[in-house]
Amino acid sequence: MRRQRGWARTATGRTFRDKLLEASRRNESLLCVGLDPDPSLLKGTPVATFLQAIIDATRDLVCAYKPNLAFYEALGEAGWAALRRTLAAIPAHIPVIADAKRGDIGNTAAAYARAVFEVLGCDAMTVNPYGGEDAVEPFLEYEEKGVFVWCRSSNPSAGDFQDLVVEHEGERRPLWQVVALRAREWNRSGNVGLVVGATYPAHLAEARALCPGMPILVPGVGAQEGSLRDAVQAGLDAAGGGLIISASRSVLYAARDAEYALGARAAALHLRDLINRYRQEENVPAEA
Amino acid sequence: MRRQRGWARTATGRTFRDKLLEASRRNESLLCVGLDPDPSLLKGTPVATFLQAIIDATRDLVCAYKPNLAFYEALGEAGWAALRRTLAAIPAHIPVIADAKRGDIGNTAAAYARAVFEVLGCDAMTVNPYGGEDAVEPFLEYEEKGVFVWCRSSNPSAGDFQDLVVEHEGERRPLWQVVALRAREWNRSGNVGLVVGATYPAHLAEARALCPGMPILVPGVGAQEGSLRDAVQAGLDAAGGGLIISASRSVLYAARDAEYALGARAAALHLRDLINRYRQEENVPAEA
Numbered sequence: 392m393r394r395q396r397g398w399a400r401t402a403t404g405r406t407f408r409d410k411l412l413e414a415s416r417r418n419e420s421l422l423c424v425g426l427d428p429d430p431s432l433l434k435g436t437p438v439a440t441f442l443q444a445i446i447d448a449t450r451d452l453v454c455a456y457k458p459n460l461a462f463y464e465a466l467g468e469a470g471w472a473a474l475r476r477t478l479a480a481i482p483a484h485i486p487v488i489a490d491a492k493r494g495d496i497g498n499t500a501a502a503y504a505r506a507v508f509e510v511l512g513c514d515a516m517t518v519n520p521y522g523g524e525d526a527v528e529p530f531l532e533y534e535e536k537g538v539f540v541w542c543r544s545s546n547p548s549a550g551d552f553q554d555l556v557v558e559h560e561g562e563r564r565p566l567w568q569v570v571a572l573r574a575r576e577w578n579r580s581g582n583v584g585l586v587v588g589a590t591y592p593a594h595l596a597e598a599r600a601l602c603p604g605m606p607i608l609v610p611g612v613g614a615q616e617g618s619l620r621d622a623v624q625a626g627l628d629a630a631g632g633g634l635i636i637s638a639s640r641s642v643l644y645a646a647r648d649a650e651y652a653l654g655a656r657a658a659a660l661h662l663r664d665l666i667n668r669y670r671q672e673e674n675v676p677a678e679a
Numbered sequence: 680m681r682r683q684r685g686w687a688r689t690a691t692g693r694t695f696r697d698k699l700l701e702a703s704r705r706n707e708s709l710l711c712v713g714l715d716p717d718p719s720l721l722k723g724t725p726v727a728t729f730l731q732a733i734i735d736a737t738r739d740l741v742c743a744y745k746p747n748l749a750f751y752e753a754l755g756e757a758g759w760a761a762l763r764r765t766l767a768a769i770p771a772h773i774p775v776i777a778d779a780k781r782g783d784i785g786n787t788a789a790a791y792a793r794a795v796f797e798v799l800g801c802d803a804m805t806v807n808p809y810g811g812e813d814a815v816e817p818f819l820e821y822e823e824k825g826v827f828v829w830c831r832s833s834n835p836s837a838g839d840f841q842d843l844v845v846e847h848e849g850e851r852r853p854l855w856q857v858v859a860l861r862a863r864e865w866n867r868s869g870n871v872g873l874v875v876g877a878t879y880p881a882h883l884a885e886a887r888a889l890c891p892g893m894p895i896l897v898p899g900v901g902a903q904e905g906s907l908r909d910a911v912q913a914g915l916d917a918a919g920g921g922l923i924i925s926a927s928r929s930v931l932y933a934a935r936d937a938e939y940a941l942g943a944r945a946a947a948l949h950l951r952d953l954i955n956r957y958r959q960e961e962n963v964p965a966e967a
Contacts, residue, residue: 427787461787464794468763471756490787494807495780496834499715499749506752519782521809521829523836541809546784548811551861555854557843566843566854573839 407514407537408581410486411606415454415632421623421670422663423488424449424655425610425639426458426477430466432644438466439476441651445643446480448652449659455515456481457610457637459490460507478511486514488608488635492541494519494526501529508533517541517586517608520570527577534580539608542574542598543567545588567594571601584608589636592621599626599633608635612662619662623669631670638662695802695825696869698774699894703742703920709911709958710951711776712737712943713898713927714746714765718754720932726754727764729939733931734768736940737947743803744769745898745925747778748795766799774802776896776923780829782807782814789817796821805829805874805896808858815865822868827896830862830886831855833876855882859889872896877924880909887914887921898925900950907950911957919958926950 405413415421424445428438446456458477463470481487489511493503500522507516508530515537518530530538543553553567564572577583584606587598598607607626612619619636626634642662646654693701703709714733716726734744746765751758769775777799781791788810795804796818803825806818818826831841841855852860865871872894875886886895895914900907907924914922930950934942 459783459787459790461781461783461790461794465790465798467794467798468756468759471759475756490783492781492783492807493749494782494809495747495749495778496832496837499747499778502747502749502753506749506755510753510755519780519807519809521782521807521840522832522834523839523841525834525836526832544784544810544814546810546813548813549784551811552809552854552858553811555845555847555857557845557854559843566840566845569843570840 406535406582407486408606410484410514411454411537411635414485417484418451418453418663419667420452420454420663421632421634421636421666422453422659423455423457423608423635423637424453424642424659425490425637426456427462427639427643428466428473429462429640429644432647434647436651438470438473439480442473442477443480444652445655446477448656449642450482450485452656452659452663453485455486455488455635457488457490457608457639459639474511478513486537488537488539489513489516490610491516492519493517494522496522496526500526504530504533508536515539515584520573524573524577531577531580531582534582537582537584537606539584539586539606540570540574540577542570542585543587543594545590545611549588568597568601571598575602575605578605584635586610587626589618589622592618592625595622595626599628603628604633606633606635608637610637612636612638613641619665620669623666624672627670636662636666694823694870695774696894698772698802699742699825699923700920702773705772706739706741706951707955708740708742708951709920709922709924709954710741710947711743711745711896711923711925712741712930712947713778713925714744715750715927715931716754716761717750717928717932720935722935724939726758726761727768730761730765731768732940733943734765736944737930738770738773740944740947740951741773743774743776743923745776745778745896745927747927762799766801774825776825776827777801777804778898779804780807781805782810784810784814788814792818792821796824803827803872808861812861812865819865819868819870822870825870825872825894827872827874827894828858828862828865830858830873831875831882833878833899837876856885856889859886863890863893866893874898875914877906877910880906880913883910883914887916891916892921894921894923896923896925900924900926901929907953908957911954912960915958924950924954
C-alpha cells in the first residue's frame with residue numbers, strides 16, 4: 392500500500408469527491424479560488440503571506456482552492472517553499488486541486504502523480520490526455536483523489552486540435568468530445584472529472600450531456616456576469632451541482648492595495664452569490 | 680528585453696540549435712542521456728552526487744542531456760535542489776533539454792516557459808500541443824531556445840487520440856501528423872523540434888518526411904539493437920543527423936553497484952558507437 396503513506400493533507404480517509412461535496416454544501420458554494428501568485432502585483436508582500444491572507448479571507452466562501460503550479464515553478468525553489476506553506480494554510484476540510492496539466496507516459500506519469508498526490512498532498516489535479524489511457528492510468532490509480540482531464544479549453548487556438556473532427560464508434564465528433572467520452576470510461580472509481588473552459592457555454596452543455604455525473608472544472612471565469620450565467624446554467628448537473636467554477640486574478644487582485652484580502656473577500660462573495668442565483672434560476676422553471 | 684536576463688546556463692549568445700550541432704560534432708554523437716533519478720536504485724548515494732558522476736563519466740559521449748522534471752518533482756523541494764546542482768554540473772557547451780511536456784493556455788504557459796528557460800536556464804524543453812498554437816507561442820517566443828512538440832509517443836495507448844484520423848487541408852491523416860505539420864509551421868525561428876517514440880520506425884520515417892529539417896527527439900531507446908537500427912535509419916535527416924536519441928535507465932543503471940559511473944560510461948559508449956555505425960550504414964549505399 393505504497394500510496395497510503397505520507398500524504399500531507401488527506402489522511403482523513405475521505406475521498407476528494409466527498410470533501411468537495413461537503414465543502415460545497417458547508418459554504419453553499421461552487422466557487423473555487425485559483426491561487427496563482429504574480430509577484431509583480433504583490434507590492435513586496437511575500438507570496439505565502441499574500442496567499443495565506445487570501446485563504447483566510449475566503450475559506451468560508453469556496454468549495455475548493457486551485458493552485459496553478461506554473462506560477463510557483465516560475466519562482467524557483469522559493470516558489471516550491473511558498474506552495475508548501477500555502478497548502479498548509481488551507482483548512483483540511485477544503486479540497487485542493489493542483490492545476491498541473493501533467494501528462495506523460497509510464498513511470499514518468501507515475502512520478503508526476505506521486506509528486507502532486509503524495510509529496511504535495513493535493514486532493515485532485517488536472518491532467519493532459521494526449522498520451523492516451525495508459526498515460527492517465529497512474530493518476531487514476533489514486534482512487535480517493537480527483538483527476539480532471541483537460542478536455543476543451545477557451546483560448547483562441549483551442550480548436551487547432553481539440554475541434555478536429557474524428558470518427559469514434561461510428562459517429563463523427565470533435566476530438567474534445569472523444570476525450571470526454573474516454574474520460575467517462577476512465578471513471579470506473581468515480582474519481583474523474585473534466586476541465587472545460589467557460590467561453591462557449593455550448594461546450595459546457597455538450598460536456599454535461601456526455602458526462603452527466605462527472606464534476607466539471609470551469610477555469611477562467613472573470614467578472615462578466617452574462618457569460619457566467621450561461622456557463623453555470625449550461626454546466627449544472629441534474630442535482631444542480633457538479634460544477635467547480637474557478638476564478639483567479641479577478642479575486643486575488645480585486646483590490647491592488649493594502650486591503651487586498653478584503654477586496655478578495657468581496658469579489659469571492661459576489662461571485663459565489665451570483666453563481667448561486669444562477670443555479671436557483673435554473674432550478675425554478677421559467678414562467679410562460 | 681525581459682528574457683535576456685538571469686539565464687543560469689546560456690549566457691553565451693548561442694542558440695540551442697548551435698549548441699546541439701556543436702556538441703554533436705565535438706562528441707561525434709547523437710546520443711542524449713536522460714537524467715531520471717530513481718532513489719530506489721541508488722543505494723543511498725545522494726541524487727545530485729549520483730548524477731554528477733554520471734555526467735562526468737559521459738560528457739564526452741553525448742550531444743545533450745535530458746533531465747525529466749517528473750523525477751525531481753517526485754522528490755519534493757530536495758528534488759529541485761538536486762536538479763539545480765545537476766544542471767550546474769553539466770558543461771556549458773552541452774545543451775540541456777528539460778523533459779517537461781508542459782502545456783497550458785495564456786499566462787500559465789508563459790510561466791512554465793519562464794520556469795524552465797529562465798529560472799532553470801535549460802536550453803530546450805518538451806511541450807504538449809493539446810492547447811493549440813497560442814498555448815505553444817509563449818515557449819516559441821524564446822527564439823534561442825529549443826521547443827520540442829510531443830507528437831507521437833510509443834506507449835500502448837498512444838493511439839487513443841494521436842492516431843485518430845482527422846481531415847487537414849483536404850487530406851485524411853492521424854492527429855499526430857497534423858501536430859507535426861503544425862509544428863513545422865510554428866518553426867518560423869528555427870527553434871522547433873518533434874518528440875517521436877522509437878517503437879515504430881515507420882512513425883519516425885513519416886515524421887522525417889513531414890518535417891525534413893527539424894530535429895527529432897527520440898526517447899526511450901533501450902538496449903535492443905534491432906529497433907535502434909531501424910529508428911536511427913528511419914529518422915536521420917538528409918545530412919545524416921537531426922536525431923537526438925535518448926536513453927535513460929539503460930545508461931544510468933547499467934551497473935547497479937559502486938561502479939555505476941563506469942557502467943554508465945560503457946553503456947553510453949556502446950550506444951553512441953552503435954548509433955554511429957547505423958548512421959554510416961545508412962550513408963553508404965548498400966551493394967546490390
